[in-house]
Amino acid sequence: MSLMQLLQTRLKDGLTHHRGLRNAKALLQHAAGVVRRDPVQDLLAYQGAESPWIEKRVNPHRDGKALLNEAAVIPLLGRYRQIYEGDPVLSRSLILKPPGPDGEKGVLYVAFEYNLYRLLRGLAEPAALLNRYNVVLSTSWSPTSYGLLEWALRMVPGTLYLEAGNPAEIAKLEAYHPRIRCVSTMPCEWIHPDNFTPKPHADRTYDILMVANWAPFKRHYELFAALAKLPASLKVALIGQKEAGRTAQSITATARSLGAKQEMEVFESLPIPQVRKIQCDSKTAVLMSRREGSCVAAMEALFANTPVGMRADAHVGSRKYINKQTGRLLSPRRGIHRELAALLEAAPHLEPRQWAVDHLSCHHAITRLNHELKHHAAGLGQRWTRDLAAMCWNPYPGYVREQDWQELRPLYEGLHREFPAVFPLNLVPPAGNFRSS
Incomplete structure (x- = not known):
């Protein structure tokens, strides 16, 4: 890299991350949407904006507006569609809580946006699974794909739980739509101390x-x-x-x-x-x-x-x-x-x-996540009689305790039989990856 290339790279980098320019672009996208009567421009503007005032103004769901036309949103999902067409089965996902009696929902932790796309795209009738499980999506980037969230909200009944990649985005995510709720954990917190000497x-x-x-x-x-x-x-x-x-x-x-x-x-x-x-x-x-x-x-x-x-x-x-x-x-x-x-x-x-x-280990993270999901379930009048299984990333989501895997294993086998195109038999790492609690 020459000195001139370095200067060009730094200039491009500065323009890309300039807050004022990002907000100006969002306002231009909003204006284009008004002229074209295209609410998808507001979705794109919302994703790129970095000012609460602008976000409120361009939010496509301001004043209680309905979800956008699905056909208009699908072109925003090309990256995820390409991943799905190359490999449609779910990965990096865990059952943290099984469904219980009297309609008590289980909890399915799904790491990264492309896996949420795989899950929802692969299910012929998403309600057949999602009426039994709440989904917690762990996002990989900030801002995440609001196009994917828009599309997912059509299929996820009730609350879509998100683990934001940055706590600075939580207020923005929750303001986007009333059925989005963020948990306080981040993907970087699910680390087991025993993995390091x-x-x-x-x-x-x-x-x-x-x-x-x-x-x-x-x-x-x-x-x-x-x-x-x-x-x-x-x-x-x-x-x-x-x-x-x-x-x-x-x-x-x-x-x-x-x-x-x-x-x-x-x-x-x-x-x-x-x-x-x-x-x-x-x-x-x-x-x-x-x-x-x-x-x-x-x-x-x-x-x-x-x-x-x-x-x-x-x-x-x-x-x-x-x-x-x-x-x-x-x-x-x-x-x-x-x-x-x-x-x-x-x-x-x-x-x-x-x-x-x-402050940070997987032990702290699962305690917080369990408390927040349990508290929200109580607020909705939903049952919560069993807590979450302990989880860590090693390097992908897995169980801390082998007994949790052995107890929940029949659920994975059942999901594989019911939805073979989505749930592979090898979704969870082998027992050698388990850690002591």
């Missing part, structure tokens, strides 16, 4: 670690530009996977072209145990994204007792958990290289794992 800080190999796929939105270039101004003696580890045509080789070439002179190990498509081993062997971890979902990797670093540096202006859910005990929010105005140097100096004195164990 941290090394003493002084014994760690790498000074800086970045776990991120090679896609442009991860903004590796900003780390490389900072490294060019930091000591060459630092050891850096990059863990990622091919994305958007980028490979480990192209990432390395970018680093060198931007002047990063440190010893750098670039790992591609590592097995999860090896990723965790390196997380536990790194003195600091960084995330350079300006926008994504909750970013599980950032919170995994905390359980590895590795302080995290994240941009102070990042629209990333896990930014909520970066504090003086867990890392630093990096200010671009003060210089990312200076901020990283300060983080490296502070790292030996921080104990992010203890803070994370006290």
Whole structure:
């Protein structure tokens, strides 16, 4: 990457994430919708807007307006349709609570938007399942796809529960439609502490670690530009996977072209145990994204007792958990290289794992989720006689206790027999992935 390419990339990046421009685009889409009498433009405007005033004005359901015409919404779902046509069966989903007597609903946790599409598209009569289960959709990005939510609301009876990728989006999600309700947990919170065995800080190999796929939105270039101004003696580890045509080789070439002179190990498509081993062997971890979902990797670093540096202006859910005990929010105005140097100096004195164990683990998350769903059920006059099974991500949703899997296994077998095109027999990981509670 040349200096001119770097400047162009930074300019494009700045325009993409400029709040004022995003709001201006939303207003233009709203105006176009008024002229064309096309309410789908309001849906797109709502998704992109970053001002509560504008969101209220462009919300396609303002003043109690009905759901949009399904035929108009379907073109917004092309990405999910493509995934479905390539692989239509459900993945990354768990039964957290079985249906009970007298109409007591179970709870089905569905990770990521494309799986909600698979579920609803694959069911000939969605009510046959959804009258028995409440769905909790764990979103992967912020903002999520409001087109998908619009489409889903036609098929999901009652409340559609969402696990937002960013707590900053919760108010926006709930304001979109009265049948949307958010829980307070995030995807990045379902981490089991026992999956990480941290090394003493002084014994760690790498000074800086970045776990991120090679896609442009991860903004590796900003780390490389900072490294060019930091000591060459630092050891850096990059863990990622091919994305958007980028490979480990192209990432390395970018680093060198931007002047990063440190010893750098670039790992591609590592097995999860090896990723965790390196997380536990790194003195600091960084995330350079300006926008994504909750970013599980950032919170995994905390359980590895590795302080995290994240941009102070990042629209990333896990930014909520970066504090003086867990890392630093990096200010671009003060210089990312200076901020990283300060983080490296502070790292030996921080104990992010203890803070994370006290506030973030899967044990805390399931307690909160159970309380919130139970409380809402009571408010609706619905039965709740059984609590949720304990869950963690390892690296996908799975049960903490094997006894929960053994007890709920017949439900999966029954769903496979009833809906074979949607529920595969291997939906839940094998018993070797279970953790102690």
